[in-house]
Amino acid sequence: MDETSERYGHEQTEKSEDNIMNIGNNPVMQSAIDVLTMLGNKSQVVLRARGNSIPNAVAVANIITEKMLNGNSKVDNIKLDTAQEPGIGRMLSTIEIILSKT
Numbered sequence: 001m002d003e004t005s006e007r008y009g010h011e012q013t014e015k016s017e018d019n020i021m022n023i024g025n026n027p028v029m030q031s032a033i034d035v036l037t038m039l040g041n042k043s044q045v046v047l048r049a050r051g052n053s054i055p056n057a058v059a060v061a062n063i064i065t066e067k068m069l070n071g072n073s074k075v076d077n078i079k080l081d082t083a084q085e086p087g088i089g090r091m092l093s094t095i096e097i098i099l100s101k102t
Contacts, residue, residue, distance in 0.1 A: 018042070023049040023057040031056065032063040039064070039073065039101055047097040054095045061097045069101070076100050 019042045021035055038045045049057035065073050076098040082091050 019044055020046045020048060023047055023060055024053050025056065028056055028059045028063065031060045032068065035060055035064055035099070036068055039069070039099065044076070044098060044100040047099065048094070050094045051092055054093060057095055057097055061099060064099060071102075073099055073101050 019038065021031070021038060023031055035045055035047065047057045047061060061075060065075060077096075078098075079096040080093070081096075082093045084090070085092055
């Protein structure tokens with residue numbers, strides 16, 4: 001039996017590759033429509049973004065929760081992280097936003 005250790009306050013969420021949406025520099029409305037389609041099939045979607053794409057992920061989450069599915073969806077959790085890239089030593093920020101239908 002494998003043990004999983006989580007830091008206090010970090011709940012485990014069920015993640016699989018089919019409910020994860022990587023947000024890039026695509027148009028925000030196109031990404032929002034893609035996420036809306038995923039939420040039609042799944043009860044939970046995880047938005048991930050890195051670096052300069054973080055504002056796009058936040059915009060997509062706001063569009064989904066406040067405009068498209070107002071009252072029928074919510075942000076369950078937001079995780080922020082910063083990692084140091086090997087070699088150069090440059091810092092890279094990441095965000096993970098978990099959306100779910102209510």
